[in-house]
Every structure is written in C-alpha cells, then in structure tokens.
Amino acid sequence: AQPAVPFELALLPADVPDQSYQFVRSPQAQTLFHAVPGASILVRGRQARWWRLTALRDIDPGGSPQLVMSHPFLKRMEVWRPGDSLGVRRALYGPDSDLSHSALSHVVPLPQGLRAGESVYLRIRSSSNVVSTLSIEPLAAVYARDGAYNRMRTFFLTALGVVALLSIGFSISLRQRGYSYLAATLLTQVITLAIEGGDFRANPWLSAIATDRRTAILLNTAAVLASVRFLRFFLDLPATQPRVTRALDACSAVLGTLLVVSVFHIWPWTSFFGNGVLLIVIATIVLACVRAIGERRPEAFILLAAWAPLMTVLVVRIGGQAKWWPNYEWLRSAYPWAVTFGGLALLWGFTHQHGAILRSAVRQLSRDRDSARQRAAYDGLTGVLARPAFEDALATAVAGAHASGRPLCAAFIDVDRFKLVNDAYGHAIGDEVLRIVAKRVGNRLRADDCLGRYGGDEMVLLLPNTALVEALRLADQLRQAIVASPFAIDGALIDIDLSLGVAQLRAGEPAVELLKRADSALYASKRNGRGRVSGDEEWTQVAS
Numbered sequence: 001a002q003p004a005v006p007f008e009l010a011l012l013p014a015d016v017p018d019q020s021y022q023f024v025r026s027p028q029a030q031t032l033f034h035a036v037p038g039a040s041i042l043v044r045g046r047q048a049r050w051w052r053l054t055a056l057r058d059i060d061p062g063g064s065p066q067l068v069m070s071h072p073f074l075k076r077m078e079v080w081r082p083g084d085s086l087g088v089r090r091a092l093y094g095p096d097s098d099l100s101h102s103a104l105s106h107v108v109p110l111p112q113g114l115r116a117g118e119s120v121y122l123r124i125r126s127s128s129n130v131v132s133t134l135s136i137e138p139l140a141a142v143y144a145r146d147g148a149y150n151r152m153r154t155f156f157l158t159a160l161g162v163v164a165l166l167s168i169g170f171s172i173s174l175r176q177r178g179y180s181y182l183a184a185t186l187l188t189q190v191i192t193l194a195i196e197g198g199d200f201r202a203n204p205w206l207s208a209i210a211t212d213r214r215t216a217i218l219l220n221t222a223a224v225l226a227s228v229r230f231l232r233f234f235l236d237l238p239a240t241q242p243r244v245t246r247a248l249d250a251c252s253a254v255l256g257t258l259l260v261v262s263v264f265h266i267w268p269w270t271s272f273f274g275n276g277v278l279l280i281v282i283a284t285i286v287l288a289c290v291r292a293i294g295e296r297r298p299e300a301f302i303l304l305a306a307w308a309p310l311m312t313v314l315v316v317r318i319g320g321q322a323k324w325w326p327n328y329e330w331l332r333s334a335y336p337w338a339v340t341f342g343g344l345a346l347l348w349g350f351t352h353q354h355g356a357i358l359r360s361a362v363r364q365l366s367r368d369r370d371s372a373r374q375r376a377a378y379d380g381l382t383g384v385l386a387r388p389a390f391e392d393a394l395a396t397a398v399a400g401a402h403a404s405g406r407p408l409c410a411a412f413i414d415v416d417r418f419k420l421v422n423d424a425y426g427h428a429i430g431d432e433v434l435r436i437v438a439k440r441v442g443n444r445l446r447a448d449d450c451l452g453r454y455g456g457d458e459m460v461l462l463l464p465n466t467a468l469v470e471a472l473r474l475a476d477q478l479r480q481a482i483v484a485s486p487f488a489i490d491g492a493l494i495d496i497d498l499s500l501g502v503a504q505l506r507a508g509e510p511a512v513e514l515l516k517r518a519d520s521a522l523y524a525s526k527r528n529g530r531g532r533v534s535g536d537e538e539w540t541q542v543a544s
C-alpha cells in the first residue's frame, strides 16, 4: 500500500550557522537533519529553518504536481531543488507574493515530479504560530480547493458585511449607539479576515499595514473592546450587573492602554498579557450571560449562543499560544465560521427581539387608537355621540335612505331657557340637567335611532325608517318624558321643557339641508313660545 503521505520530513536544527544551499545539501548537514513525523510544520521562533522533504515513492510529473503549504499567513517559504541555482520564494505579501493562487496556501510547482528518495529543501520563516501542513497535489486539485475556499470567503465576508451594515442601520434608526459597537466588532473581523485572506497583497502600502504586527494587535484589541461595549449595552449591564460592569470596564481600560502603547512599542509579553486579559473578559461575559439567563432574559441567551463558538475558538487559540495544548490546525478555518455564525445568530436574535417589540408596540398602538376613537366618538358630559361621530352616522343614514327609498327624519332638541338654569343653580347643576335630558331621551329611543350632542344645550336625533308624522309623535313623547316630572338635583326641583324641530329627508337632499330644515323647525318652536315640537312645514306643528 502506498503511504498516506508520499514523503518524509526532516528538520535542520536552528543553530546551524551556515544556511547556504551548499551546506544544507552537504553530507555533513544531512546527518544533522532529524526526522519529523507526519506532514505538519510548526516553526517556533522567528528564525528561518530548513526542512528536507524526501519522496518515499515516485511522484509522476503528469498532472503537474505542486508542493503546497497550508496556512501561509505571515510565513515565507523558499523551495530549493538541488541542481537549481536559486530557490522559488513564496510569501502572502511583499515581492515574493504569488498572485496566481488564492491565499489558502503557498504553492510551488514540481515540474519534473520527484523520484523515490529524491529530496527538495524548504526554508521556512514564520511569525505565526499556526501549524502548516505540506502536501503534494496535482494542479487541478489545487485550483479546485482554491475555488471552494474563495466561495467560502465570499460567504463569510458578505454575511459579516451585511450584518455590520444592518447594525449601523439599527444604530441610526433606533438611535441606539450600542449597535454601532457590534458593527465595529464585525468590521474589525472583516478586516482581519481580509488581511489573512491576502486581499491587500496587490497594494504595497496596504501590504505594509497588513503585515505589521501592530495591525493584528490593534484589530484584535479593538474587536474585544467594541464587543464588550456592545455586551454592556445589549444586556444593560450597568443597571443590572454593576459589579460585572466594573470588572469589564477595568479590563477594557487595560486593553485600551495596551492598544495605545502597542502603536509605539510591542514587547514580547504584549500579546501574552493581552490574551490573559481576554480570557478574563471571556469568563466575565459568560458569567454575565449566565446570570442574565437566570433572570429569564432572552437577549442573554441569544448573545451567549451567538458568541459561544467564537469564545471557544479564542480560548483554544490562546491555550495553543500559551502551549497548554497544541496549536490545532482546524483553528484557522474555525475562526471565520465562528465569527460569521456569531454575526448571523445575533442578526436573527435582533430580528426576533425587535419583531416581538414591534408586534407588542403595534398591538398597544391599535388599543390606544381604539380607545382614543372611543373617547372621541362620545360626548364626555352626556355620553351621547359627539358631533363628528354624529355627522358620520348622519351621512351613512342619509346615503342609506337615498339608496333604499325609506324615510329618514332628523330632530333638533334644545333645552328651553337653559341659560336661566345655569344662572339660577350654577354650571354644575346645568351640566347635570343636560345629562338627565340625554338619559331620559336616550331611554326612549329605538335600536336604530341615534342621538348626538350638537353643541351647548342642543342635541340632535336621527330617526331612520320614520316618516315625518311618526317622527313628530315620537318627538312629542320625548318632550313629555322631560316635562312629566321636574328634575331633582341636589335637593332642588327644576322644571325643564324642550323645544324640538323635526324634518324629513327629501329625495336627493344632502344631509346639511336636512339639518338646516330641522333647525328652522326648532327655531319655529322657539318663536312660537317654546315647549313644543314643530315640523319644517307650518301644518306639522304640534302645540303643547
């Protein structure tokens, strides 16, 4: 059976003084190389190291074999074949950058393939502690993987960009600055992913920024600071968990100082120290979320679920850097997944939460609107229809009567000499008189009749399906109900009488005309001595 990895790796110790091609190739150097199991490369320290790759079987030149090194960010690779005058150099950024492949790996062609036992030498320099894997693959396989990788990156960057833009939108439209911290968190991640994805390599100025150690520290620190600010806002921590807030604020102050200092100087312990603070921040965030979940706050659950994968990846990465466990290779691909998952989960959470808030606000609004309508429709003093609502009812009744040809009458009702009641007993008693008139009249109406207050002591009555003669009779009954017994209010007995004016709708007549004629009839009642009902024709007057 063929070995899974068709080559054997060996590493030359770092303290070999001579780094020339001639030396590494010499029999003396060959004895110094020590075998390394598997195909993984981890370069510790910042010096370049020579690796020897020896084919265990013939690697056929057909299919254009390529030597591939994964995770190329911050790693320079030179591949030298004995016999060549110069090695082939690869780096993600800078003059050795190879633009014919994605930033997924460094790729060097092996045009003649390799014969069993033949060696190539790799000089690798790295300022990253992420493990790389070596493989030899046909060119087509390299391109296929590049394509898949680019599609995935497009998904990550688009998703994060969209969530960041939506967060900015939330921040502006809801006037809640907290969401802009989330946008800042996601944008720093987008920039980090773009840098690691080699997106800035075509521009020398951006390349310089991308490969500067300070950039990574600044971006990572800014992301942590922004996400802490977001958490503080999203869980309303200052109000709900003041001690946790103080702890997070202290961590933020330390990280902020580190961020500013890093612009000028980076000590070897800078990232170690920063990672320590980050671990405290993560522990505090988990604590804050768990406590808030205990208080049945769904937003805390959303936040914890969204950030759990990212926090796990960060802890594993920090542990790897601190050598608590190996620097797992899956970390690099897990990171963009975790960030994107976090962004999308929070977006879903917001939509869910704002949807719930929006739905309850809409329900409240429609309740308010209904009760406002209710209040506006009825007169506050008498409880009968207020004038606008009465006019609506009148318009409907007039249209209905015109359409059906059924009779419709309107009657104006006015309390006689009401001013004297007010003057003699006071305004409050006057109010009570109006209430009693409305009540006594209202009690005698039929289901379809409709009573409204038109203003002052004047009310108006709609009598559908009623012809004038019948309406006059009804109006007189109403008047009789008022005059039958004096109003007993606060120990006083007050005699009240009404004047009424009735009119019947004529064919095609608009509502205003009907009211005008009913009003003239009322005026006739007043003119003829009050305490009576008049129709809008002379002959329809009903004397008291």
Ligand SMILES: Nc1nc2c(ncn2[C@@H]2O[C@H](COP(=O)(O)OP(=O)(O)OP(=O)(O)O)[C@@H](O)[C@H]2O)c(=O)[nH]1
Binding pocket: 381, 414, 415, 416, 417, 418, 419, 420, 422, 426, 427, 428, 429, 430, 431, 434, 455, 456, 457, 526, 530
């Ligand atoms: N208590 C009370 N008085 C009101 C209210 N609205 C109007 N008024 C009074 O009602 C009186 C209306 O008087 P008018 O209808 O002009 O005259 P009147 O005294 O009723 O005499 P006639 O209508 O000619 O029989 C005025 O004195 C108003 O101040 C109210 O809501 N409450």
